[in-house]
Amino acid sequence: MSAISLRDVGIAYNGVPVVHDVSFDVAEGESFALVGESGSGKSTVLKAITGLAPEWTGSIGILGAPVSHQPDRTLARTVQMVFQDPYGSLHPRKTVDAVLTEALAIHGIGDRDARVEAVLRDVGLDRRFRFRYPHQLSGGQRQRVAIARALILEPRVLLLDEPTSALDVSVQAEILNLLKRLRTEHGLTYLLVTHNLPVVSFMCDRMAVMNRGRVVEIAPAAALHDGSFSDPYSKGLYAASGGAHPEPEDRR
Known part of the structure; x- marks a missing residue:
């Protein structure tokens, strides 16, 4: 049984479609990332799962149970979200x-x-x-x-929306190490939204690459080390980031 399952999910804001036909599964205990540029629809997918973006079609399931279009108290015992901005949350x-x-x-x-x-x-x-x-x-x-x-x-599932992007670089590693330890100790499943590919390499098993509201590729995190992406957008994103571990300028 998948911990998270999305099938042909489309999401709109005030009737305007922003996410189109998204499908993926996250296994229990897995750490899965949604990556892509800002505005690609990554955080919107998390909001749909939690009922914060209720205009969606398709199907969303958490641990075999269907997700409703509104915040659900029962679901809150199973899945929780960590937001990007610790100052505003x-x-x-x-x-x-x-x-x-x-x-x-x-x-x-x-x-x-x-x-x-x-x-x-x-x-x-x-x-x-x-x-x-x-x-x-x-x-x-x-x-x-x-x-x-x-x-x-x-909960058994955590949704992580850019959980370190608002923090100083010196603090980011501490929080990532904490999240990695908690996943192991509590047997958690993670769905992580980020545009930071080194974070994916450190934290995740697989990733879905999003572009303009669509998933263009699902790839193992190992692709960040050898560049073995198949979609042109994924290859461009990888090249633009310098890979999972960018080399210093004098070594490129």
């Missing part, structure tokens, strides 16, 4: 504790103190951070809180 007037316990209260889950402290440890934050506000945290710490919020309901 946390309420500025709520403490870390309030952010994390809110989901537990909505779903009627008890043992909140133990769960909050456990999930903070999971993301590398000690209990001192529990009653701080977002403005008292660095960008990397905020993104750790956002990841903790996604994990607090113990």
Whole structure:
């Protein structure tokens, strides 16, 4: 059974089609990327899965269950999303504790103190951070809180929308290493949106390349090392990025 399955999915905003006939499967435990230029429809696919882009056709399934066109409380126990901007995704007037316990209260889950402290440890934050506000945290710490919020309901699938692009380069590697460890420890499935091919090489098993709202190729992450893409757009994207590990200018 696939963890995520899309079949002939088309997505529109206010009646204007932006994603066309997208189909792919993500196996349980796999890390799968959607790559492409800005505006290619990558984040829109994640929004459709979570009910944030309700104008879609085709079929979307999570762990064998069909996804509805609106946010679904039952689905929230299975799939959670980590957004791109850690500064905009946390309420500025709520403490870390309030952010994390809110989901537990909505779903009627008890043992909140133990769960909050456990999930903070999971993301590398000690209990001192529990009653701080977002403005008292660095960008990397905020993104750790956002990841903790996604994990607090113990989902099996995480949707990651450019989770490091808003962070300093020095912090990006820390968050990527954290996500890689969490996937192993919790048996998570990842669907990652990014335009950064080295991130795909480090984090993912396979990728779907998107161009103008369509999937033009599905390829293994190994293609980022040997350039074995078949679609002309994929080849151009690979060449423009310098591959998964661009060489210094003096070696090209």
